[in-house]
Amino acid sequence: MAHYTETYYTLKSLLKAGNQVQHIPGSDAYFRQFEFISDTPGNVFPAIRTDIKALSNINSDDSLITENIRFTYPVIIPASGYGNRAIILLHGLNERSWIKYYPWAERLARELKRPVILFPISFHMNRSPAEWSNPRLMSPLLPSTRLRNRQNRSSTFANLALSLRLSQQPLRFFTSGRQSAMDLEKLIISIQSGNHPLFAKGTGIDFFAYSIGAFLAQIMMLAYGEELLNDTRLMMFCGGAPFNRMNGVSKLIMDEEAFSRLRFFYLRQFEKELSSTDNPLSPDVESPATKAFNAMIDSQRLREWRNHRFEKMQKRISTIALKNDEVIPPSGISEILSTKNLKILDFPFEYTHENPFPVMPASEEVDHWFEKVFAEASAFLK
Secondary structure (H helix, E strand, O other): OOOHHHHHHHHHHHHHOOOOOOEOOOOOOEEEEEEEEOOOOOOOOOOOOOOOHHHHHHHOOHHHOHHHOEEEEEEEEOOOOOOOEEEEEEOOOOOOOOOOOHHHHHHHHHHHOOOEEEOOOOOOHHHOOHHHHOHHHHHHHOOOOHHHOOOOOOOOHHHHHHHHHHHHOOOHHHHHHHHHHHHHHHHHHHHHOOOOOOOOOOOEEEEEEEOHHHHHHHHHHHHHOOOOOOOOOEEEEOOOOOHHHOOOEOOOOEOHHHHHHHHHHHHHHHHHHHHOOOOOOHHHOOOHHHHHHHHOOOOOOOHHHHHHHHHHOHHHEEEEEEOOOOOOOHHHHOOOOOHHHEEEEOOOOOOOOOOOOOOOOOOHHHHHHHHHHHHHHHHHHO
């Protein structure tokens, strides 16, 4: 079996060459793509007037972004056969490619002999227009948009679309998450009921969730952990903290202006929006997922309700955090999860939250720690 670094480089070169990858080199696992149609239209927010034509789809009504409604998601399937459980892998914020996660999913599928579903969060991966991640189109827009604010030292072509969209309408963080949660609920019901073409009726679901994907998975567990997900295990990696203990400023995530706007809205205004009768949230105020989302915004918000539910599910939730993670620090995770659920690692090489397993010429250490993390994740999910 190929090591992590070798698998990553091989897949990257194949995908860069435009190949339709059906099998993972060096593995017996293979890909299948499935179509999904979201029943939850994106919210209609007032569009910003702009003279920059290339910004039109960033600032348009979210319901007009067709990529977000009808899309495909990959499933990595072990050829050696699989039983009656599946894993849903959830990714990080502002990501546009699955390449980082294919070796992760292959490792889980191979070890656990279960299909791994790589499901895209709303307006991410292939659920967003390709232009949003195109450096040739996005880089020239920086001087006329984000770089006018000298505090935006983290503005890049990679985070421009998300930064603009969240600065314009911070409510998108909630409505995108709400759509993602409802899409996951639809997917899980189709799997458990036997209506998915790959899975038999009664198939169980577990999560492997990273970064903001862990935040979404925690919301799913808080909302549905005693019903729809009553035997689900959640393994988190570099995730698990409430929003108020996250730092989203990154050249790969969002710039300073966007994160400041987001923090102000959710820590000072969001609860007022929930109690208002003339806002887009009104139909959702009483939903379990909305309550769970609100409980995950601030460690002090709905504290007793949230912590009690997590304590009841304690044996079904685990997380691996990284000591030097500046985006989701371990200290933030420990505010809402028992230390029994938390393991803190510190790799002996330079890493970041966004790139925990950097590919490099001397790859033995990276390969070793990749195997250690995913061996522990697999042991917990067994």
